[in-house]
Amino acid sequence: MNSPILAVAGRVLLPLALLFSLYLLWRGHNEPGGGFVGGLVAAAGFTVHALPRGREALLRALRWPPTGIAATGLVLALLSGLPALLGDSAFLTHQWHFWPNGFGLGTTLLFDIGVYLAVLGAVCAFVGFYLGDDAAP
Amino acid sequence: MPLTLAVALALLGAPVLWALLRWRAALAGLAWLLPAALFVVFATRWAPVRDSGAVVELWPWIPSLGISLALRADGLSLLFALLITGIGTFIFLYAARYLHGHADLARFFARLTLFMGAMLGAVLADDLIALLVFWELTSLASFLLIGFTPEQAASRRSAQQGLLITVGGGLALLAGAVLLGQATGTLRVSELLAMGSLAELPAAPWIIVLVALGAFAKSAQVPLHAWLPNAMVAPTPVSAFLHSATMVKLGVYLLARLNPAFGEHALWTGLLLTAGLATMLTGALLSLRETDLKRVLAYSTVVSLGTLVTLIALPHPLAASALVAFLIVHALYKACLFMVAGIVDHEAGTRDSTQLRGLARRMPLTAGIALLAGLSMAGLPPFVGFVAKELVYEAQLTATASWLPVAIAIAANAVMVAVAGVVTVRTFWGPLRPTPQTPHDPPLALWLGPALLAALGLVLGLAPGLAGALVASAASAVAGHATGATLSLWHGLTPMLALSALTFALGLAILRGWDRLHRVLVAREAIRRHGPDAAYDRAMNGLARLATWQTQRIQSGSLRRYVGATLAVVGLALGATLFTQGALAWPSLAGAASLHALLPALLVLAALAVVRAEGFVRGIVAAGMVGFGLALVFLFHGAPDLAFTQFSVEAVAIVVLLAVVARMPFATPDRRPAGQRRRDALIAIGFAAVATLVLLSVLATPFDARLSDFFHAASVPEAHGRNLVNVIIVDFRALDTLGEITVLALAALAAAAVLAGTRRRAADRAEDTE
Numbered sequence: 027m028n029s030p031i032l033a034v035a036g037r038v039l040l041p042l043a044l045l046f047s048l049y050l051l052w053r054g055h056n057e058p059g060g061g062f063v064g065g066l067v068a069a070a071g072f073t074v075h076a077l078p079r080g081r082e083a084l085l086r087a088l089r090w091p092p093t094g095i096a097a098t099g100l101v102l103a104l105l106s107g108l109p110a111l112l113g114d115s116a117f118l119t120h121q122w123h124f125w126p127n128g129f130g131l132g133t134t135l136l137f138d139i140g141v142y143l144a145v146l147g148a149v150c151a152f153v154g155f156y157l158g159d160d161a162a163p
Numbered sequence: 164m165p166l167t168l169a170v171a172l173a174l175l176g177a178p179v180l181w182a183l184l185r186w187r188a189a190l191a192g193l194a195w196l197l198p199a200a201l202f203v204v205f206a207t208r209w210a211p212v213r214d215s216g217a218v219v220e221l222w223p224w225i226p227s228l229g230i231s232l233a234l235r236a237d238g239l240s241l242l243f244a245l246l247i248t249g250i251g252t253f254i255f256l257y258a259a260r261y262l263h264g265h266a267d268l269a270r271f272f273a274r275l276t277l278f279m280g281a282m283l284g285a286v287l288a289d290d291l292i293a294l295l296v297f298w299e300l301t302s303l304a305s306f307l308l309i310g311f312t313p314e315q316a317a318s319r320r321s322a323q324q325g326l327l328i329t330v331g332g333g334l335a336l337l338a339g340a341v342l343l344g345q346a347t348g349t350l351r352v353s354e355l356l357a358m359g360s361l362a363e364l365p366a367a368p369w370i371i372v373l374v375a376l377g378a379f380a381k382s383a384q385v386p387l388h389a390w391l392p393n394a395m396v397a398p399t400p401v402s403a404f405l406h407s408a409t410m411v412k413l414g415v416y417l418l419a420r421l422n423p424a425f426g427e428h429a430l431w432t433g434l435l436l437t438a439g440l441a442t443m444l445t446g447a448l449l450s451l452r453e454t455d456l457k458r459v460l461a462y463s464t465v466v467s468l469g470t471l472v473t474l475i476a477l478p479h480p481l482a483a484s485a486l487v488a489f490l491i492v493h494a495l496y497k498a499c500l501f502m503v504a505g506i507v508d509h510e511a512g513t514r515d516s517t518q519l520r521g522l523a524r525r526m527p528l529t530a531g532i533a534l535l536a537g538l539s540m541a542g543l544p545p546f547v548g549f550v551a552k553e554l555v556y557e558a559q560l561t562a563t564a565s566w567l568p569v570a571i572a573i574a575a576n577a578v579m580v581a582v583a584g585v586v587t588v589r590t591f592w593g594p595l596r597p598t599p600q601t602p603h604d605p606p607l608a609l610w611l612g613p614a615l616l617a618a619l620g621l622v623l624g625l626a627p628g629l630a631g632a633l634v635a636s637a638a639s640a641v642a643g644h645a646t647g648a649t650l651s652l653w654h655g656l657t658p659m660l661a662l663s664a665l666t667f668a669l670g671l672a673i674l675r676g677w678d679r680l681h682r683v684l685v686a687r688e689a690i691r692r693h694g695p696d697a698a699y700d701r702a703m704n705g706l707a708r709l710a711t712w713q714t715q716r717i718q719s720g721s722l723r724r725y726v727g728a729t730l731a732v733v734g735l736a737l738g739a740t741l742f743t744q745g746a747l748a749w750p751s752l753a754g755a756a757s758l759h760a761l762l763p764a765l766l767v768l769a770a771l772a773v774v775r776a777e778g779f780v781r782g783i784v785a786a787g788m789v790g791f792g793l794a795l796v797f798l799f800h801g802a803p804d805l806a807f808t809q810f811s812v813e814a815v816a817i818v819v820l821l822a823v824v825a826r827m828p829f830a831t832p833d834r835r836p837a838g839q840r841r842r843d844a845l846i847a848i849g850f851a852a853v854a855t856l857v858l859l860s861v862l863a864t865p866f867d868a869r870l871s872d873f874f875h876a877a878s879v880p881e882a883h884g885r886n887l888v889n890v891i892i893v894d895f896r897a898l899d900t901l902g903e904i905t906v907l908a909l910a911a912l913a914a915a916a917v918l919a920g921t922r923r924r925a926a927d928r929a930e931d932t933e
Contacts, residue, residue, distance in 0.1 A: 066811035
């Protein structure tokens, strides 16, 4: 799909989509958002970017093979469940740490990053399936 | 703790060794330190085991199901652990030299170490489920090792055959273990055995058949033996370690372990005796057909495995001692002879026993080692093989009144004598024949292991008391009560001595007529055509044909047919349930006629637009409108997360679909005949109607707020998050999510594989047309 409009739009949209996806990922635990939606939004950004440029451009923009990204996501999600085993909790019982000012960080974030990467990688793998090899400008 | 540590070290050793050897292949020369260190660990456990009977280490695993990672070392387990790590040490030393310079050295040692860890886990496990996990892991490791040279078709076939047979047996064993656990209320082996005889259990026959099936597959009992000789395509260290000395004994181990529980059941003794004796005869007969040194030895291993299984079934306490003694003896000489066969192959360039004669002149050291091991195999004094054979005969003579087992044992042992003669005497003595390469004695790393194993056979023969306590301890575990047997070289002039002499004389006769017997047996085509190996091929071909047939039946290749069939089936099933169960209900629609009713109206219009759309682009856009409309419904009804996701999914889907349509030549979008259009319409409308009715009935059901109340109450205090949907996804139901993203990642992987395949085919086509 050799469309200059789409090509320019993609260049603008990709960074915005990525930023927005990270924002969604971060706020997901308390406000609407989360790793699943975040991953989808990021994947949408990459898709729009890659549509006029072809498969090679998608792989270049991702830097990693999509299946590798999905696998990394799986590993991260798996890892997030392990700290619980050090205590006497069951696998995937998330552990939290709270600072005195009330700011908390839990292994849920790691799990959500895993979901984000798994969705991003999987969707990009499917999208890559449908894109042509034509590396148009 | 030491037992757990040893098993964990071996399992973790696999990736560590892999990384180390990738870094510096020369480190392979030091890999033997790992099994050697583990051997020392197990050796230090001997004193506590001797004093207290057993060492137990218990780790909770799945307490809700009564499954634990229990490790327990008694005499029998410890004997196996010592054999595995002891022989493993020599094998590792040997393999580093044997595969010197091999490109896949790191992978080889990683797999070998993985196997060792799995094997240790299996013989030490005191929990049936843990035992099964390790059991299957040994099958997998064996698969990887047999298939070490995947570019050869024989290697792939043998690896697959071994895997299918042993894992198939493992499945039977799993069923048996579950039945056993249900019937007794415990999965701990030691607790089972403490209950005394389980022969009275109603489920005992089923358990016995299933457990025996698993053990027979693993220990190559007739007719499940075909995979073992075929596994000889693996590198020689693998054959020596897995397929003679250790893994194939795992089935024997399990039978011996459970013998105290089922030994009084007639089915148990009957099954084991029949299979063992049949295996002895078959192995002996088939070993005469072979010319490859390794395959000859493999069939003699089959004979030995049959002997071991027979001994388990004999009800006499002496049989347990004979079993344990023969187990040690066989491991010593068979591992040694396999390594010798590997040395001959390495040096002379062939393993064909018809070409190898008189090698002693070129490699006197190897010849000496082979002779020592061969004499032990032939059961001649003063080697430990003689001690064991005397015990075996004594057990058979005293335990059964029937002459048949003894006759079969004499025949099989005579063939063993002949095999020992073919592998050692005939190969190394007589006039020298030219071989593809000029052989020499191998370097130290290759001959040291076999030499020590062979020497041990002589030392233990001269002083059998050295192993006496360990044998007695292991034999007590097999018999289920203390056995007082002692090992000794000289029993006096007994019937057993006469049988030994008879066996030896018969063996010499077979050795003299070996070539003639070989020709006669090879000429019998029926053995090959109707043997279990051919049956395996027929079964595999039949499976492939069945798969092809049913794929052609079900997979028409038309997406429209698939969607139609799916919707029709789901619609009919849902509709039938709805009507027959009387679940139809009509919700109160008060308040439905508000402003929000506009949205459903728009949705209906968009749906109609999809149906009426001409061309794919319009259809996709209209379908997108339906999706976005649904997202709005979610948004207005307090599900912003759902709406968000729906928006994103729709956006990606529309963009991708448009990209596909833009690339593909869809000239005439719809070429269905009118009849098919009507049928498709009927399916669509019917499904839509059922779906509507289901949704209405759901709405009419009073809302059960227990779950949502729980999540509302627990979300912040327990999961520290206010977004319920996300908290459920990442915390309360995180395991489900993990499963879902696993499916997602696997689907992506499959798509990537398909993509690579289609691209390659397209590239091939492009090349062809050029």
